[in-house]
Amino acid sequence: MGAFTSGGADLAVIGAAGKTGAAVVAALEKKASVRRVVHTARRADDRAVDLETGAGLREALSGCRGVYFIAPNVHPDEPALLRRVLAAATEGGVDHVVYHSVAWPYTPDMPHHLDKARCEDELHRYGGVRWTVLQPCAYAENFAAVLDGSVNTLAVPYDPDAVFSFVGLADVAEAAARVLIEGADIHHGATYELGGPEELSVRQLCRRAPGSVVVGQVPVADWMDRHGGDLTVDARARLAAMFDFYDRHGFVAGSTQLRALLGRRPVGVTDLVGAM
Numbered sequence: 530m531g532a533f534t535s536g537g538a539d540l541a542v543i544g545a546a547g548k549t550g551a552a553v554v555a556a557l558e559k560k561a562s563v564r565r566v567v568h569t570a571r572r573a574d575d576r577a578v579d580l581e582t583g584a585g586l587r588e589a590l591s592g593c594r595g596v597y598f599i600a601p602n603v604h605p606d607e608p609a610l611l612r613r614v615l616a617a618a619t620e621g622g623v624d625h626v627v628y629h630s631v632a633w634p635y636t637p638d639m640p641h642h643l644d645k646a647r648c649e650d651e652l653h654r655y656g657g658v659r660w661t662v663l664q665p666c667a668y669a670e671n672f673a674a675v676l677d678g679s680v681n682t683l684a685v686p687y688d689p690d691a692v693f694s695f696v697g698l699a700d701v702a703e704a705a706a707r708v709l710i711e712g713a714d715i716h717h718g719a720t721y722e723l724g725g726p727e728e729l730s731v732r733q734l735c736r737r738a739p740g741s742v743v744v745g746q747v748p749v750a751d752w753m754d755r756h757g758g759d760l761t762v763d764a765r766a767r768l769a770a771m772f773d774f775y776d777r778h779g780f781v782a783g784s785t786q787l788r789a790l791l792g793r794r795p796v797g798v799t800d801l802v803g804a805m
């Protein structure tokens with residue numbers, strides 16, 4: 530991404546301290562003036578907001594040319610958060626809202642995907658700002674501990690032979706940075722599906738790990754007992770529905786649009802081994 534610049538105006542990333550947000554900020558900071566919009570301020574220039582109430586949002590977004598909206602994972606009402614962001618963006622004079630959705634948003638069996646489909650629909654009908662939607666598939670970095678060799682067993686709560694188009698988070702972030710920096714004149718009205726370059730199962734991903742990794746399937750309830758302690762009942766239900774869907778259908782997405790945005794082949798899982 531050498532040819533485009535932000536034109537001097539600020540770009541805001543909502544969810545900037547999270548896994549996705551940190552990657553988007555890192556990609557943007559090379560080229561643009563970035564406002565980190567967070568829940569809990571960690572740096573002096575962080576803009577703290579509460580998406581549940583809208584507190585701080587208008588001030589955080591005011592005067593920005595573009596805003597990247599990343600919602601907290603498996604939130605019980607993502608459309609309500611989006612509405613607050615859109616209202617604050619309009620009041621703050623923002624031109625372009627880029628929404629971090631997901632591949633296959635209209636999947637009624639996965640309520641958190643369906644909420645992202647509802648968000649996309651609200652964005653289409655809103656009218657107060659110009660917009661773009663990014664739809665990433667599952668990140669390869671969800672398996673960072675496998676890819677960096679720090680685990681030798683992995684238990685997933687779905688069929689380890691179900692296939693995914695794992696996408697590199699840095700590639701998603703680079704695509705997001707390009708869309709934000711080039712802005713609405715080029716990207717308004719576009720929805721970009723962002724899958725990785727190959728279909729792989731979790732078992733195949735594990736075979737590419739630096740060491741030997743034993744992969745198996747555990748019941749969803751066992752996975753929740755081990756990993757879901759801090760989750761709300763609603764979040765557990767949403768994740769359980771996702772795991773059930775993955776078990777039956779996997780989760781694949783095309784890489785053509787990501788390749789076009791990057792101007793190169795997206796990275797594959799093998800490229801990430803040892804790179805994290």
Ligand SMILES: NC(=O)c1ccc[n+]([C@@H]2O[C@H](COP(=O)([O-])OP(=O)(O)OC[C@H]3O[C@@H](n4cnc5c(N)ncnc54)[C@H](OP(=O)(O)O)[C@@H]3O)[C@@H](O)[C@H]2O)c1
Nearest residue numbers: 546547548549567568569579580581600601602665667668
């Ligand atoms: N993981 C994947 O493979 C994948 C693929 C496609 C799409 N996605 C989507 O990507 C999104 C982000 O996922 P992630 O794993 O990057 O999330 P994450 O690391 O959990 O980050 C979410 C951020 O939301 C912020 N937040 C929470 N409550 C808030 C509130 N009330 N007001 C303002 N901010 C609040 C938190 O801010 P603080 O840290 O400041 O508290 C946190 O940094 C999700 O919507 C997910 O569906 C994920």
